[in-house]
Amino acid sequence: MAVQPSSSAVRALSLEYRGLQDEPVEGFCVKLLNEDNLFEWEVAIFGPPDTLYQGGYFKAHVKFPPDYPYSPPSVRFLTKVWHPNVYENGDLCISILHPPVDDPQSGELPCERWNPTQNVRTVLLSVISLLNEPNTYSPANVDASVMYRRWRDSKGKDKEYENIIRKQVLSSRGEAERDGVVVPLTQEDYCIKTKVKPDAEPVDMYDFYDDDYDIDDDDDGDDDDDELSENGEAWVGVTEIDDGDDSGNGES
Amino acid sequence: MFSDIKAGDTTPTHNHSSVRDWIVGDACTIHYTVMEQQHNAQESPTKPSEYDPDINQDELIKAQEKQIAEEIKANTAMIGSLDDLSTLEQEYSNDPVYSGKVKTLLPKYCNVRRTRPDGNCFLRGFIFAYLEYCIHHRDELARFKKYLEGSKEELFEMGFPKFTTEDFHDMFMEVVSDLEGSGSVDRVEAVCNDGGTSDYLVVYLRLLISSHLQKNAEFFSFFIEGGRTVEEFCKQEVEPMYRECDHLHIVALTAAVGVGVRVMYLDRGEGAAVASHDFPEDSTPVIHLLYRPGHYDILYNKA
Numbered sequence: 001m002a003v004q005p006s007s008s009a010v011r012a013l014s015l016e017y018r019g020l021q022d023e024p025v026e027g028f029c030v031k032l033l034n035e036d037n038l039f040e041w042e043v044a045i046f047g048p049p050d051t052l053y054q055g056g057y058f059k060a061h062v063k064f065p066p067d068y069p070y071s072p073p074s075v076r077f078l079t080k081v082w083h084p085n086v087y088e089n090g091d092l093c094i095s096i097l098h099p100p101v102d103d104p105q106s107g108e109l110p111c112e113r114w115n116p117t118q119n120v121r122t123v124l125l126s127v128i129s130l131l132n133e134p135n136t137y138s139p140a141n142v143d144a145s146v147m148y149r150r151w152r153d154s155k156g157k158d159k160e161y162e163n164i165i166r167k168q169v170l171s172s173r174g175e176a177e178r179d180g181v182v183v184p185l186t187q188e189d190y191c192i193k194t195k196v197k198p199d200a201e202p203v204d205m206y207d208f209y210d211d212d213y214d215i216d217d218d219d220d221g222d223d224d225d226d227e228l229s230e231n232g233e234a235w236v237g238v239t240e241i242d243d244g245d246d247s248g249n250g251e252s
Numbered sequence: 253m254f255s256d257i258k259a260g261d262t263t264p265t266h267n268h269s270s271v272r273d274w275i276v277g278d279a280c281t282i283h284y285t286v287m288e289q290q291h292n293a294q295e296s297p298t299k300p301s302e303y304d305p306d307i308n309q310d311e312l313i314k315a316q317e318k319q320i321a322e323e324i325k326a327n328t329a330m331i332g333s334l335d336d337l338s339t340l341e342q343e344y345s346n347d348p349v350y351s352g353k354v355k356t357l358l359p360k361y362c363n364v365r366r367t368r369p370d371g372n373c374f375l376r377g378f379i380f381a382y383l384e385y386c387i388h389h390r391d392e393l394a395r396f397k398k399y400l401e402g403s404k405e406e407l408f409e410m411g412f413p414k415f416t417t418e419d420f421h422d423m424f425m426e427v428v429s430d431l432e433g434s435g436s437v438d439r440v441e442a443v444c445n446d447g448g449t450s451d452y453l454v455v456y457l458r459l460l461i462s463s464h465l466q467k468n469a470e471f472f473s474f475f476i477e478g479g480r481t482v483e484e485f486c487k488q489e490v491e492p493m494y495r496e497c498d499h500l501h502i503v504a505l506t507a508a509v510g511v512g513v514r515v516m517y518l519d520r521g522e523g524a525a526v527a528s529h530d531f532p533e534d535s536t537p538v539i540h541l542l543y544r545p546g547h548y549d550i551l552y553n554k555a
Contacts, residue, residue, distance in 0.1 A: 007448030015419060069416070070451065070493035099492065115491035116455045117416040 005039065009068040013038040016120050026191050028124045029181070030062075039064045042078075043124060044179070047169055049187045051132040052162055056169035057176035057183050058131075060092070062120065072097045072114035075127065079172050082164045084134035084145035093140040096126045321494075324370060331380045331444045332366035334552070340364055340542075352524035357516060357542075363552035364542060371494035374502065374541070374548040375454045380444040381539040381550045382511055383427075387435045392538075397428045399509065403460060410463045417459065423452040455493065461501050462486040464508035475500055496546065506531040513539045516551060 017038065020030050027048065033040040040063050047056030059078040065071045074097065077090035085093045096112040112118075112126060139145030144161075151161035176183050184190040337358060344350035365380070367373040386393035404421045408414055427443055444450045465472050469482035476485045489495050497505075506513050512535035517527040530537050540551040 006451070007446075008451055011448060012416070012419070016415075019415060070455075113487045113492065115458075115487070116493055117412050117420070117459065117491075119413060119416050121415065122413050 005066040006068075006070075008070070009064065009066060010038060012069045012119070013064060017041075020120060025121050025125070027128045030120065033061065039066075039068075041120070043075075043120075044176075044181065045124060045128060045131075046183050046190065047172075048128055048132060049185060049190050052165040053131050053169060055173060055183050055185050057172040057179075057181065059175065060090070062123075069116040069119065071099060072118065073120075073123065075123070079175065080168055082141070082144050082161075082168060083131065084136050084139040084141055084148050085130060086144075087140045091140070092127065093138070094123075094126060094130055095135070096123055321370065324368060328366070328368040329445055330368045330370075330376055330447070330450050331441060331550075332368075334363050334365055337361050337364050337551075349520060349522075350518060353518050353526050356524045356526050357551070360554060361516075361540065361551045362554045365550040365552075367547075367549055369547050371496050372451075372454045374497035375457045375505075376444065376450060377541055377548050377550045378505065378511075378513065378539060379453050379457060380440060381541070382509075383431060383440045383444070384437055385538050387431065387437055387440060389538075390432075393428065393432060393435070396509070397425070397432070400424055400428060403463075407459050407463055410466060412459060412463075420452050420456045420459065423449065424456045427453065451493070457505060458491050458493075460508050461504045462490045464504040465490065465500070468504075472500065472504070497548075502531050506535070511539065512537040513541060515541050515543050515548070518542060518544045 017030070017032070028043055028045045030041050030043045032038065033042050040061060043060050043062055045056075045058045045060065047053030047058065057079070058081060061076050061078060062073050063076075064073045075092040075094075077086055077092060081090070087093065096114060096118060099114055112122075134145065134148055136145050136149060147161040147164075150158045156162065173183065337354070341351060341354045341358070344354055365377075367377045367380075382396075383393075386396060400421070404418065407417050407421070427449060430443075431439060444453070465482050465486055472482050476482060480488070485500075489498070490501060502513065502515070505511075513531045514537035515529050515531070517529070519527075521527070540553055542549045542551045
């Protein structure tokens, strides 16, 4: 039975998409897979600095159900990601994306669950933190999980896990270059916020840009304005990615 | 933005078959139905002929649950039409226990409005009945609006994502402002039967409940089963859509919003007496709901 997308879904997704374009969030950028379809996005996640994933550029498809935001989206990596919580086909397994009903992932720690106030921002921020802190209680990739634990328990002496990640990060950087995206490498660059341009297009309908929205304390001030705008470009690099013809070729 | 919604746009005929009403109850009952159906290959188009390790069984169950939910959606309005209470009597003509109890209700109540059994029935019934009450009590609508206005900051403080929470809040305010202007029962009916709007109201009520429970976690922790914290309970049983409301939800919502609700319990208990309970305790109820295991409908007092 084909399910018609609910009006809630269209409302929520257009609001989110617009919000993310006008005010990108640290650590990732987004675009629509196809301009006419709000329900499939391509996202690029930047590996967080000071982790194995630093400099990495991980692309993923995010698919939204017709009854979004009442049900969670699904996330599938297009870039190869060796990680305890990522299946071989790229499907991501994370608690925030699970509906609470009779969770098949028993043994999972009680943590963030999907509810209708969750959104692309909160999901992707959870994914970013999951990269460096896998959940080994319900691994999607058992080999990766075992290897990760060996690495962790040996305090980094057993380098098998680390080597695989570093290799994947390295090869993902080629992809970033092809997309014309500069992946931020330092904590500072990573956390710098793009300023909302004062002359941004008029916002219709909703007044959701409160000044204090999503402000973290990591913004170190504005004395390096040059860098800021440069990075701003990279974030909004969404448009640059748009010009590429790389969409939709992820194997599955 | 509500101008294009007309009352009765989505008023399918209600299915009075009591068997169906019981089987296709709210969310948790759906799961039970799925399991039932999986025993029966003919009825279940998605049932694999034999165990296939390549097929994700969880996905199959989910797909089937979805199908049942879609069926309910297609056949039952979120808020049904105003029916005579005698329709309830007819529904139970073959059931001595229930028909006896319905007879007890008859002197007190005249009408019933059925709600869609999708796990949101309590909240949807509550907000419809309450807004309907507000149409006739403008002071109450003004009070509620003021409460709503203040509730947003409270939810932010509880850590709900601002971006989305604000959207749910704004929609609710829009509805209330709209009713202030041109409010009629038809309008309330239209709003509560418009999927996008109605569900947004339900989500916001869920956030209010969660916030109230967490703010009073010390007290509520004594009533939560399964060794869960109040926060875990909220994440699993309150905030997600389609999760049924239980005693705790009702206590929290009525306390948070300050609205008295009387629930009449129709169950298998002996005798013709119908147990009732007022939330918050000792309040004057402005809304009356009929409870049948797993489901809430709206009752109308005789004037």
